[in-house]
Amino acid sequence: MDYGLTQEQQILRTAAREFLEAECPTSLVREVEGSSEGHSPDLWRKISGLGWLGISLPEQYGGTGGSLTDQTVLFEEIGRALTPGPLLVSSVLAAHIVLNAGSDRQKDSLLPGIITGDLVLTLARGEKLETASADGGLTLSGESPFVPHSGLADRIICATRPAIGAWPDTTLVIVDSQDERMTKTPMESIANYPQYLLEFDDVTISGDSVLGVIAEGQWALDLAVQRATVIQCAETLGRAQKVLEMVVEYANNRVAFGRPIGTFQAVQHRCADLRVAVDGGRMLTYQAAWKLDQGLLAGDEVSMAKAQTGSMSRMATEAGHSIFAGISFTVEHDMQLYSARAKIAESNLGDTGYHLDRLAI
Numbered sequence: 001m002d003y004g005l006t007q008e009q010q011i012l013r014t015a016a017r018e019f020l021e022a023e024c025p026t027s028l029v030r031e032v033e034g035s036s037e038g039h040s041p042d043l044w045r046k047i048s049g050l051g052w053l054g055i056s057l058p059e060q061y062g063g064t065g066g067s068l069t070d071q072t073v074l075f076e077e078i079g080r081a082l083t084p085g086p087l088l089v090s091s092v093l094a095a096h097i098v099l100n101a102g103s104d105r106q107k108d109s110l111l112p113g114i115i116t117g118d119l120v121l122t123l124a125r126g127e128k129l130e131t132a133s134a135d136g137g138l139t140l141s142g143e144s145p146f147v148p149h150s151g152l153a154d155r156i157i158c159a160t161r162p163a164i165g166a167w168p169d170t171t172l173v174i175v176d177s178q179d180e181r182m183t184k185t186p187m188e189s190i191a192n193y194p195q196y197l198l199e200f201d202d203v204t205i206s207g208d209s210v211l212g213v214i215a216e217g218q219w220a221l222d223l224a225v226q227r228a229t230v231i232q233c234a235e236t237l238g239r240a241q242k243v244l245e246m247v248v249e250y251a252n253n254r255v256a257f258g259r260p261i262g263t264f265q266a267v268q269h270r271c272a273d274l275r276v277a278v279d280g281g282r283m284l285t286y287q288a289a290w291k292l293d294q295g296l297l298a299g300d301e302v303s304m305a306k307a308q309t310g311s312m313s314r315m316a317t318e319a320g321h322s323i324f325a326g327i328s329f330t331v332e333h334d335m336q337l338y339s340a341r342a343k344i345a346e347s348n349l350g351d352t353g354y355h356l357d358r359l360a361i
Helices: 007-023 026-033 041-049 068-080 087-101 104-116 218-253 265-293 299-329 335-347 352-360
Strands: 121-134 137-148 155-162 171-176 182-186 195-205
Touching: 007 041, 007 068, 026 335, 068 087, 068 218, 068 265, 087 104, 087 121, 087 155, 087 218, 121 195, 137 155, 137 171, 171 195, 218 265, 218 299, 218 335, 265 299, 299 335, 299 352
Parallel strands: 121 155
Antiparallel strands: 121 137, 137 195, 155 171, 182 195
């Protein structure tokens, strides 16, 4: 594979960075962090107007038909700017579940709205979500914690397991976020990240609300999760790259003992180690994206990328707080914005330990 970006991807990266530097300063990130939804409607409208929500979705639904690598380039910049909102869960994870498993009618109904930003979807999954047959249809019961942006979502895709004695595989169903038999409870989280505990009390699922075939949804979920994991790695890369640039600039300008602290070998080693980690994470992330673009099996490459970017994000956090020192632990300093989101991202879609264990099996 060629690790170099195409001319179009370079233009995309430059345009995205310029847009986000102007429209998503850290002041906006702080403002959104203080809100209950974790979302800026104005920024969301501008992002959807640029076509970013459909960058990897087919043109027939209003997307641009780009590759996963194109989307990876874009989400590096989204991560770099700490861009808030349900971009990952709606336009990547949920959208590709619909694309993989949905019927033609479901795709026509859902994907155009996701691409324009008028429709937000999220994903709920967990061992306590069960579907059972009832009166020719299905009912959904149980609970799912840590569901991101479900307070904002219009629809919720639920990855359910069968009730005892029923089907052997995952069933994917869609639930309206306003269903009276579902309750949402906000959960405490780092950086006020919007996540909820969802509880379902025999929610009726019509045949039109089943994505694909009953008990045959795991493959569609797995493919979408792989793509979303690569994009999560890209976001993490963008944040770590920005932290690296911040600490190098600070080390070159901060004077202690009559000289810039960047001249001290211990500080240089911190910066150099982080640079190596970032470059390694980028190589693995783009390798995973390329293999998925080629239609090749990429489970190991995705796990290697997620494990590397997870450890890299911890290294970036430690280096940033060490070099900036005490001031970086205050809420007024931008470093804590990056470290909080690094922790959230590391846990999302499997943490470092999970992916290392997966590689070892």
